[in-house]
Amino acid sequence: MVSLSHMxxxxxxxxQNQDWGLADGWSDREVFNSPVSGFAGGGVExxxxxxxxxxxxxxxxxxxxxxxxxxxxxxxxxxxxxxxWHTVTTSKRFAGIYQQRTASGPWYFxxxxxxxxxxxxxxxxxxxxxxxxxxIRENSTWFAASSCGLVCFVDNSKGYVLYMCNLMTxxxxxxxxxxxxxxxxxxxxxxxxxxVSKAQHALVARSNQLPNDYLRCCFAIESCxxxxxxxxxxxxxxxxxxxxxxxxxxxxxxxYCVIHSTAMLGNRDDECRLGLLSYSLSEGKLxxxxxPMPCPxxxxxxxxxxxxxxxxxxxxxxxxxRGIGIWELGAQWKEISRMPNxxxxxxxxxxxxxxxxxxxHLIFIHAYGSPQLLLFNMQQQSWRWSQKxxxxxxxxxxxxTGFCFEPSLYIRPWGS
Numbered sequence: 001m002v003s004l005s006h007m008x009x010x011x012x013x014x015x016q017n018q019d020w021g022l023a024d025g026w027s028d029r030e031v032f033n034s035p036v037s038g039f040a041g042g043g044v045e046x047x048x049x050x051x052x053x054x055x056x057x058x059x060x061x062x063x064x065x066x067x068x069x070x071x072x073x074x075x076x077x078x079x080x081x082x083x084x085w086h087t088v089t090t091s092k093r094f095a096g097i098y099q100q101r102t103a104s105g106p107w108y109f110x111x112x113x114x115x116x117x118x119x120x121x122x123x124x125x126x127x128x129x130x131x132x133x134x135x136i137r138e139n140s141t142w143f144a145a146s147s148c149g150l151v152c153f154v155d156n157s158k159g160y161v162l163y164m165c166n167l168m169t170x171x172x173x174x175x176x177x178x179x180x181x182x183x184x185x186x187x188x189x190x191x192x193x194x195x196v197s198k199a200q201h202a203l204v205a206r207s208n209q210l211p212n213d214y215l216r217c218c219f220a221i222e223s224c225x226x227x228x229x230x231x232x233x234x235x236x237x238x239x240x241x242x243x244x245x246x247x248x249x250x251x252x253x254x255x256y257c258v259i260h261s262t263a264m265l266g267n268r269d270d271e272c273r274l275g276l277l278s279y280s281l282s283e284g285k286l287x288x289x290x291x292p293m294p295c296p297x298x299x300x301x302x303x304x305x306x307x308x309x310x311x312x313x314x315x316x317x318x319x320x321x322r323g324i325g326i327w328e329l330g331a332q333w334k335e336i337s338r339m340p341n342x343x344x345x346x347x348x349x350x351x352x353x354x355x356x357x358x359x360x361h362l363i364f365i366h367a368y369g370s371p372q373l374l375l376f377n378m379q380q381q382s383w384r385w386s387q388k389x390x391x392x393x394x395x396x397x398x399x400x401t402g403f404c405f406e407p408s409l410y411i412r413p414w415g416s
Contacts, residue, residue, distance in 0.1 A: 099410060105360050108404050109404075141154065145248075146405040169409060189202065189204050219244050220235060220237075244257060250304065256278050310336075325339070336381075359406050362404075370393070
């Protein structure tokens with residue numbers, strides 16, 4: 001008698017070897033109308049050899065147990081095998097079961113040259129790149145933030161408009177617009193999802209330089225959530241010697257933002273022109289520039305990794321990167337790793353900028369001039385390259401940009 005695990009593993013081979021969903025940006029039409037979508041009569045020869053009738057008679061709770069052990073990409077594909085499997089994998093009960101298991105880890109999306117929503121996504125768990133299409137494809141829209149399965153995009157072609165998306169399900173919604181149009185020099189966007197209430201929050205930090213005063217800057221933090229569905233001002237103040245930046249994150253109930261010095265620091269290359277602003281969302285306490293940066297940095301990125309505030313930055317003088325470090329904020333910034341030279345040399349020239357992002361225990365780093373992607377695993381304290389990216393550099397000015405997000409099939413943007 002063929003064992004259940006053997007029969008399922010054989011059927012899973014069929015599911016895993018199909019790229020019909022991922023190859024077209026996971027279009028529902030392509031996935032659920034594919035030739036293998038009918039399990040009983042879909043024409044997949046190998047399925048007849050592993051016990052079709054047996055799988056038909058499996059109770060739903062056993063199917064749920066089997067599916068809950070799969071990486072999320074295969075749960076998605078299994079849901080496209082037949083209507084019954086689709087019903088099981090999209091049920092609220094299975095969602096609760098699947099969300100309790102160990103997370104599959106973050107993915108990394110890399111734009112193609114056109115930036116029209118087409119690109120590739122890298123899944124570190126299965127170590128594969130897949131074709132992927134974003135649900136919002138306007139050239140004026142760009143990535144702003146991500147958290148807990150949701151991604152926030154911004155479009156400032158007609159005011160500063162935010163969209164919340166689930167990239168796996170292709171569901172998205174436009175966030176309410178503020179009562180008055182925002183006109184600011186710099187914006188920093190962060191989003192978060194409350195783990196208990198599931199309420200979704202979006203924060204925007206706006207910064208404007210005062211007229212004829214290069215040392216002072218108007219700074220405001222605006223908040224909108226899925227409960228009130230309206231924007232309110234959490235903070236409005238004037239910063240002295242600092243201006244707001246474009247990089248922020250929410251971690252442990254505190255909003256952090258990278259700020260830039262507006263004071264003349266002279267010609268000393270060893271002085272850091274960056275600082276950190278923090279604002280407690282529960283206490284309303286603001287701290288500005290009280291946490292010095294560990295060294296002169298460029299291309300700084302703040303990342304929430306399991307409620308640990310992580311910072312990635314390029315180490316160097318005169319904006320030339322000579323190394324890349326990773327720090328964690330405690331009583332002060334503590335360096336947890338520095339990119340080994342063998343990986344740093346693999347990126348080629350670093351006179352340019354580079355991108356970094358991450359979630360959970362993974363951090364992704366890549367230079368804009370190359371599709372090569374480097375991963376740092378904080379649990380294992382290890383560095384490694386991703387599988388080779390299928391993208392190629394088409395001309396000397398071809399740049400690559402991307403962002404990290406956590407895949408989820410079960411969280412919906414509010415209002416969608």
